[in-house]
Amino acid sequence: MSCDVDVAVGVIALGWILTGGIFLSFIPQIFALIFRKSVEGLSLLSCVLNYLSNASTILNASLLQWSLFICCSSLEGGLCANNLLPILQLAPPWICTFLILMMYTIYAPKQGYEVLDTPRPAPTSLVGRVMHNILAVNDAYAVRFLLFTVFFTFVSSGVGLALVFKYGHTSQSVTIYAYAYGIFAAALQIVLYLPQIYETHCARHPGSLSIVTLLIQIPGSGLVVFFQIQSHGAWTTWLPYLCSAAQQIILVAQCSYYEIQRRRQKNITIST
Numbered sequence: 290m291s292c293d294v295d296v297a298v299g300v301i302a303l304g305w306i307l308t309g310g311i312f313l314s315f316i317p318q319i320f321a322l323i324f325r326k327s328v329e330g331l332s333l334l335s336c337v338l339n340y341l342s343n344a345s346t347i348l349n350a351s352l353l354q355w356s357l358f359i360c361c362s363s364l365e366g367g368l369c370a371n372n373l374l375p376i377l378q379l380a381p382p383w384i385c386t387f388l389i390l391m392m393y394t395i396y397a398p399k400q401g402y403e404v405l406d407t408p409r410p411a412p413t414s415l416v417g418r419v420m421h422n423i424l425a426v427n428d429a430y431a432v433r434f435l436l437f438t439v440f441f442t443f444v445s446s447g448v449g450l451a452l453v454f455k456y457g458h459t460s461q462s463v464t465i466y467a468y469a470y471g472i473f474a475a476a477l478q479i480v481l482y483l484p485q486i487y488e489t490h491c492a493r494h495p496g497s498l499s500i501v502t503l504l505i506q507i508p509g510s511g512l513v514v515f516f517q518i519q520s521h522g523a524w525t526t527w528l529p530y531l532c533s534a535a536q537q538i539i540l541v542a543q544c545s546y547y548e549i550q551r552r553r554q555k556n557i558t559i560s561t
């Protein structure tokens with residue numbers, strides 16, 4: 290097998306910068322949870338879907354580009370790391386979304402939706418009541434969601450590795466399995482932020498949701514899409530990031546609107 294190590298220095302540098310930037314983009318959200326010690330305004334469903342999507346994306350990329358791991362056996366450390374960059378770049382979101390989910394479990398209210406910092410009346414519409422009931426049980430089942438994600442990770446990766454070692458990384462079985470998880474990740478990204486958008490709509494403020502993280506991740510997601518395309522990554526690998534960026538833009542606009550409304554109300558109160 291021939292390993293392509295003749296990659297432009299600029300592309301490699303951009304890839305490592307993006308990898309570090311992706312990791313740093315999660316820091317504001319992590320610190321927001323630590324300092325506030327509250328998950329008010331943060332949707333557990335979005336946290337779970339975010340992790341599942343990132344886990345599926347890195348599994349998709351690892352299986353479809355398994356040859357990169359094989360090449361590392363004949364490359365030195367630095368060249369191996371550069372060679373694995375398209376996959377290593379997907380690791381920070383996977384790790385950080387799991388950390389955020391763990392912290393949600395730690396800081397989640399023990400009695401569910403009604404004990405949040407700013408209690409809200411139950412909605413009267415049918416759709417509103419259904420969403421309210423979903424949010425009400427989320428916090429009570431946070432630990433179970435966390436355990437499910439761990440189970441999902443071990444089973445999905447275990448099956449993938451078994452297929453690689455049994456049939457070979459170029460087999461049709463591995464390709465179908467990898468693309469299935471890529472499509473699954475893309476499908477999750479389409480609805481990933483809908484629970485968060487609804488939660489923010491109900492709270493009328495971002496709460497523990499970090500707008501800084503969103504503002505960093507929007508252009509970052511665009512650059513990841515560019516880098517993955519330049520690295521000949523499969524569309525199932527970069528499409529989730531494109532979908533995610535579009536929804537994050539909506540969420541930032543939503544949070545900005547509520548913040549402007551809050552400041553206007555504050556000024557009116559002061560003036561009166």
